[in-house]
Amino acid sequence: MSICIKEYKNEYKDIISELISDNSFVREDILRCLDRCPECGILVEEGEKVVGVGVYTGVRKKTSMTLYVKPSKRKEGIGTALLKALEEKMQNVGVEEVVCDFKVSEVEKSFTYKNGYKHWFKSNYMIYTGGEITTGNYDIVNYEDKYYGECQKILSESFHKMRLSVGLESTPSIPSEEEKQDYKENAENIFVLRDNSKIIAFVKLDGDEIDLVAVEENHQGKGLGKAIVSYAVNKVLSKGCTKVPLWVVEGNTAKYLYDKLGFVRERTHEFVCKSIK
Known part of the structure; x- marks a missing residue:
């Protein structure tokens, strides 16, 4: 089934919240970014179902971004398509360098490195x-x-x-x-x-x-x-x-x-x- 990249709109907020049901940390992070910068978000739909979301955090030369794909839809090229669309959106508004982060994992590391991202540093989230x-x-x-x-x-x-x-x-x-x-x-x-x-x-x-x-x-x-x-x-x-x-x-x-x-x-x-x- 083909996928469709769409601009994020506020009415999708509840759908995104339900989509990211397996990771509360990522869900809160993405929803917080979308609340602050709704114009910086995009969605991936397969059929009529949202299967992925990405957002960057504002128009600056160096900015951060994050994305998520439904677990059952990973390794199908959806993440790569979402990332490329998000990078193109950032390029169009003048972003020159992108930063992203992920919980230390060989899967996420392999995905980001394969798409041209390089190690910068590690940081601890403390509570x-x-x-x-x-x-x-x-x-x-x-x-x-x-x-x-x-x-x-x-x-x-x-x-x-x-x-x-x-x-x-x-x-x-x-x-x-x-x-x-x-x-x-x-x-x-x-x-x-x-x-x-x-x-x-x-x-x-x-x-x-x-x-x-x-x-x-x-x-x-x-x-x-x-x-x-x-x-x-x-x-x-x-x-x-x-x-x-x-x-x-x-x-x-x-x-x-x-x-x-x-x-x-x-x-x-x-x-x-x-x-x-």
């Missing part, structure tokens, strides 16, 4: 399921737009150092109006730790997930990472959530902090990338 954590007496406040310069510098230096420490290529990031605006719009989910009005640590939430954590280089090793992460955990728990997830790159020494705080590794993903220019 905290305990109660509130004591944060200590620190000056932690909500982010304000005027803090962007200080925060961007801390993040740039911290992540540049981390990437080099785990063997990844890296150059320090530079300030951008797009990022500055994003932080401004999400100020209620960003928190900074100050010492005499100087910002020395930063944390950003993405929903119930801890998205970014950084401590100014000269203040590392003083318990500030523990304080700002604990504060973020408590913020998520105060929303009624029962678990707090985060990602940590394999080899990043920050994992020791997360271990001590009670985070537990749930899964390890391989991240791969491909140029589609």
Whole structure:
């Protein structure tokens, strides 16, 4: 039976949710991406049944994507057709490099490598399921737009150092109006730790997930990472959530902090990338 590639529309949301019945992690990830970027999604239909879905996460030179094919329909070329259609859609809007990730598996590795993707790094998905954590007496406040310069510098230096420490290529990031605006719009989910009005640590939430954590280089090793992460955990728990997830790159020494705080590794993903220019 022939397949048909179609643009995603919001009315397909329930169908997609039912389609991905075997993997709650992937289902939540894809539905979250489709909610944020519905215009970036595509479907594969065989007859009148949806058998696959793919989505990328916005129009940037480097963006991420994810896809899913119904288990009984795998190894029939549907995944490859879906991937090629998604890459073409991204090329048409100016995307130059694609990143995707999958739970470490020889099957997914073989599929992505066969389609031109190359290993980038591995990262651990960790979950905290305990109660509130004591944060200590620190000056932690909500982010304000005027803090962007200080925060961007801390993040740039911290992540540049981390990437080099785990063997990844890296150059320090530079300030951008797009990022500055994003932080401004999400100020209620960003928190900074100050010492005499100087910002020395930063944390950003993405929903119930801890998205970014950084401590100014000269203040590392003083318990500030523990304080700002604990504060973020408590913020998520105060929303009624029962678990707090985060990602940590394999080899990043920050994992020791997360271990001590009670985070537990749930899964390890391989991240791969491909140029589609």
